[in-house]
Amino acid sequence: MKNRIHVLRAEKRWTQAELAEHLNVSRQTINALETEKYDPSLPLAFSIARLFARPMEEIFLFEADDAPPHHEV
Amino acid sequence: MNTKPRMTPVKASRRYQTEVVVAMVIYMALMAAVVPTLKTQPPLPERVLLAILPVLPIVWVIWAVIKYLRRADELQRRVHIEALAIAAGVAAFLSLSYGFLEDMAGFPHIPLWWVFMVIDLVWAGSACILWRRYK
Numbered sequence: 001m002k003n004r005i006h007v008l009r010a011e012k013r014w015t016q017a018e019l020a021e022h023l024n025v026s027r028q029t030i031n032a033l034e035t036e037k038y039d040p041s042l043p044l045a046f047s048i049a050r051l052f053a054r055p056m057e058e059i060f061l062f063e064a065d066d067a068p069p070h071h072e073v
Numbered sequence: 074m075n076t077k078p079r080m081t082p083v084k085a086s087r088r089y090q091t092e093v094v095v096a097m098v099i100y101m102a103l104m105a106a107v108v109p110t111l112k113t114q115p116p117l118p119e120r121v122l123l124a125i126l127p128v129l130p131i132v133w134v135i136w137a138v139i140k141y142l143r144r145a146d147e148l149q150r151r152v153h154i155e156a157l158a159i160a161a162g163v164a165a166f167l168s169l170s171y172g173f174l175e176d177m178a179g180f181p182h183i184p185l186w187w188v189f190m191v192i193d194l195v196w197a198g199s200a201c202i203l204w205r206r207y208k
Contacts, residue, residue, distance in 0.1 A: 024082070024146070026083060026086070
């Protein structure tokens with residue numbers, strides 16, 4: 001799933017570590033989110049939306065390919 | 074949703090690493106203390122006690138792993154649980170097949186503690202490989 005976390009973080013001038021601290025996750029997880037290798041859980045997605053004070057749809061761009069979630073080996 | 078204030082994943086990792094290192098130091102110290110005594114062939118009840126003693130810190134390691142998995146963030150938890158599932162599968166498969174080879178094909182006996190080594194090594198190896206998926 002595409003997202004704008006990297007752009008929103010840059011606007012706030014936060015490092016990945018700082019954003020990680022705000023969201024109570026590890027820096028590796030922020031990196032995986034920004035590189036779109038990992039889709040967050042619903043609670044984490046809400047926390048991200050709340051932190052940046054944006055509706056979820058402005059942060060996460062859901063496309064036809066994204067459903068159903070799949071993770072290949 | 075969990076409303077309790079949580080230990081941060083960074084702190085949880087550090088706590089886990091500290092606990093494992095301390096437990097392993099105790100384990101090695103106990104091994105060093107127990108092995109020479111065992112070589113003197115003490116009576117059976119004593120031997121049982123001495124053989125069991127070094128694994129007590131491993132109970133602490135297992136507890137530390139469980140605590141870490143609960144405190145880790147969702148991606149760390151996903152990676153480690155998947156890696157542990159792979160490790161459990163590989164260890165189950167290897168111990169089952171080698172058990173059959175021992176029983177039916179006369180292969181030499183391998184001590185059971187190797188199962189522990191296989192789980193740990195495959196867990197660590199799988200976790201490294203799985204992390205690459207998210208980098």
